[in-house]
Amino acid sequence: MKKLSARRRHPLAAVVVLLLALAATGGLYTAFAPADKAQADETSQSLAIDEGKKLFAVGCASCHGTGGQGTSDGPSLVGVGSAAVDFQVGTGRMPLQQQGPQAPKKKVVYSQAEIDQLAAYVASLGAGPSRPTEDDYNPAGADVAKGGELFRTNCAQCHNFSGEGGALTNGKSAPNLENVDPKHVYEAMQTGPQNMPSFPDTTMPTKNKKDIIAYLHAVNSDETTNQGGLKLGGLGPVSEGLFAWVFGLGALIAVATWVAARTAKAKKS
Numbered sequence: 001m002k003k004l005s006a007r008r009r010h011p012l013a014a015v016v017v018l019l020l021a022l023a024a025t026g027g028l029y030t031a032f033a034p035a036d037k038a039q040a041d042e043t044s045q046s047l048a049i050d051e052g053k054k055l056f057a058v059g060c061a062s063c064h065g066t067g068g069q070g071t072s073d074g075p076s077l078v079g080v081g082s083a084a085v086d087f088q089v090g091t092g093r094m095p096l097q098q099q100g101p102q103a104p105k106k107k108v109v110y111s112q113a114e115i116d117q118l119a120a121y122v123a124s125l126g127a128g129p130s131r132p133t134e135d136d137y138n139p140a141g142a143d144v145a146k147g148g149e150l151f152r153t154n155c156a157q158c159h160n161f162s163g164e165g166g167a168l169t170n171g172k173s174a175p176n177l178e179n180v181d182p183k184h185v186y187e188a189m190q191t192g193p194q195n196m197p198s199f200p201d202t203t204m205p206t207k208n209k210k211d212i213i214a215y216l217h218a219v220n221s222d223e224t225t226n227q228g229g230l231k232l233g234g235l236g237p238v239s240e241g242l243f244a245w246v247f248g249l250g251a252l253i254a255v256a257t258w259v260a261a262r263t264a265k266a267k268k269s
Helices: 002-008 013-032 037-059 081-090 112-125 144-154 182-191 206-219 237-268
Strands: none
Touching: 037 112, 081 112, 081 182, 144 206, 182 206
């Protein structure tokens, strides 16, 4: 008894008991604790990819192939990333209604949850530009003047100085950017859909993209005065060119006719 009592009072006895208690607690926690956030996120992403694959098979595979490898009717989607899917499907350009020079913006077919699932599946096919966060495209605090400079340098040739769009060659056109969701403007710059060149972060940093979005918001705001004078109804450069051609040339013909008539009358006199 004395020997047992002495062992109980050994200085290391408390440490041994504490270690055993910690080991038992850790084992129980490992056995019964719920999965951590990383595991939950991984499971959620896996489910999104599976659902996106089903949606893809029904609405996209006929043109882009069952594995997104592309066909004669549609390009490969391997490596386009989730941003391209969010833009194309989120603006109604895809699924394509019919083959043509370019895909027009139309009513969105899928819900945002379904778009997220399609984006997750396409992103799983190969690395590509990912969808931006709200912090990436929120124009609050951006430099509007710098955005205007960047827009005039890189975008105005097609979209007009105030983003009203215009005609391109072979039946194509640069769309009007008024009231376009800032997220879609950012994704378009990031992915370069259709005729548009892409501006990845290595070419145009996120801050510059935000500046351009802020500029478009400013020039299309109801509180903003017209920056370019008379817009002829805001129909874009085509209407201005038509006005100059019809009325300008018409005025020159009228003046020439009047001068010729006066000259002929003076000779008769």
